[in-house]
Amino acid sequence: MNHRQFEEPVTLLVGMGFPARIESVVEAYALLQDWPACSRNGAHAVALNACKAGIAGEIDPETVRATLVAFARRQDILVPDMVSLAPAALSGGASRTNNTV
Structure with missing residues (x-):
């Protein structure tokens, strides 16, 4: 595995809402570099600086990932991890099934 790979990918909605x-x-880094200037904010700057530090080997990829996730949450473009949501959905569905007469 490349030392600059994330342990888990991050899925974002970009452009016209494409994942x-x-x-x-x-x-x-490429995504943040291409981000429209009019939509940049402090979270963007932090994430972009983290990417630069990650590329230089100054911080680990998971720290970069965390800043990207924080940026995406602020922009409301983070796609939830469906794997982590599945157990909650399944348990919710099971409890409704058990309550049926």
């Missing part, structure tokens, strides 16, 4: 799967520091 983009970001799997590495370099992919995160």
